Amino acid sequence: MITPQIAMFLILAAVVVAGALSLIVQRHPIHSALSLIVVMVALAGLYLLQGAEFVAAVQIIVYAGAIMVLFIFVIMLLNAGEEERSNVSRLARFVGVPLGIAFLVEVAYWIGRATAHLGTPPEEMVSTRELSSLLFREFVFPFELTSFLILIALLGALVLARREESD
Amino acid sequence: MVPTSYYLVLSAVLFGLGVIAFIFKRNILTIFMSIELMLNAVNLAFVSFSRLLGQLQGQVFVFFVIVVAAAEAAVGLAIIILIHRNRGTLNVENVDSLKD
Numbered sequence: 001m002i003t004p005q006i007a008m009f010l011i012l013a014a015v016v017v018a019g020a021l022s023l024i025v026q027r028h029p030i031h032s033a034l035s036l037i038v039v040m041v042a043l044a045g046l047y048l049l050q051g052a053e054f055v056a057a058v059q060i061i062v063y064a065g066a067i068m069v070l071f072i073f074v075i076m077l078l079n080a081g082e083e084e085r086s087n088v089s090r091l092a093r094f095v096g097v098p099l100g101i102a103f104l105v106e107v108a109y110w111i112g113r114a115t116a117h118l119g120t121p122p123e124e125m126v127s128t129r130e131l132s133s134l135l136f137r138e139f140v141f142p143f144e145l146t147s148f149l150i151l152i153a154l155l156g157a158l159v160l161a162r163r164e165e166s167d
Numbered sequence: 168m169v170p171t172s173y174y175l176v177l178s179a180v181l182f183g184l185g186v187i188a189f190i191f192k193r194n195i196l197t198i199f200m201s202i203e204l205m206l207n208a209v210n211l212a213f214v215s216f217s218r219l220l221g222q223l224q225g226q227v228f229v230f231f232v233i234v235v236a237a238a239e240a241a242v243g244l245a246i247i248i249l250i251h252r253n254r255g256t257l258n259v260e261n262v263d264s265l266k267d
Binding site for chain 2: 003005006009013016017020021023024029032033036039040043046047049050051052054055058059062063066067070071074075077078080093096097100101103104107108111112115116118119120121122123126130131134135139142146149150152153154156157160161
């Protein structure tokens, strides 16, 4: 029986899988980056479907809106072209890809069977107030550490990508 | 009402597709994007379990995973820019020795 929630899940899951397949199949990295943005926005829809509204907002703002934009900047900056033909043997591609897909299908099947007994939790919105009280009371130390981590990443990226000054 | 196993199967499929992309693609930027795809699959599993168990620690962890992925993307892209500047190629098949 297809309830509206299951229909919504199937539509968003189809978009997610189509985006992931498009990332693999496309040859130019800019198309892969745009497919990944599609995947992230659809995942944000899935988070919303489960009631995680803060995580969905953070996913769109930070992941799709900042990290992927950074990727696209770098792709355009480096003028990345299409992938060339590979020198890997044809056998590796014709045997490897079906085997990989078979492995994927098998893992998905067994995970579906192993977790089918978990049931269906009720759908309700998680309030951002509860999440933030958890984040700023129990998890305040990791939170401050992540701000430190971002500072270190910023400094590291600056130092790495700086051009050598010749003086 | 969507059963939890649907989300977990989708997360497994996404992760597997990320692994396939990581192994078969040759452009280093696409490989890096497949890492982000794997991280997103794990985030989906975290949120599903957080919904199932009624606890919010899963969503707090998703928050931290997103922040760490941002920091890692910044540094990783700086390294990719350096590789392009020093080797002139973005093809991982040509970047196969530490000496150039």
